[in-house]
Amino acid sequence: MTRVSNWIRNLFPDSLSEVRVRNFERCVEDSPGTRIVDELPLGNGQELTIRLAPDSSTSSDLVGLLNNANVTITKLSTEEGAAYLEVRIE
Numbered sequence: 001m002t003r004v005s006n007w008i009r010n011l012f013p014d015s016l017s018e019v020r021v022r023n024f025e026r027c028v029e030d031s032p033g034t035r036i037v038d039e040l041p042l043g044n045g046q047e048l049t050i051r052l053a054p055d056s057s058t059s060s061d062l063v064g065l066l067n068n069a070n071v072t073i074t075k076l077s078t079e080e081g082a083a084y085l086e087v088r089i090e
Helices: 002-011 013-029 060-066
Strands: 034-042 045-052 071-079 082-089
Touching: 013 034, 013 045, 013 060, 013 082, 060 071
Parallel strands: none
Antiparallel strands: 034 045, 045 082, 071 082
16 A cells, blocks of 8 residues: 555655645634634645634544644644644645
């Protein structure tokens, strides 16, 4: 299985990261009180800043995406009761 996924990743490197970003966008939209407040393209992926309001509800799909090997939480901060997650998606 790993050889197949590496082959696909080498053949379509940008497509996979774009699919992951779209998955994040969709999951954030489906989670009440969460939203993407910033997007920054990176060489081999993208960095997103996600705002979690104090009364937000995080979907299990979003939690699953955050727990993916291709996702790194680079920063966690709070401001006026809201939490902000910066995530790098590769």
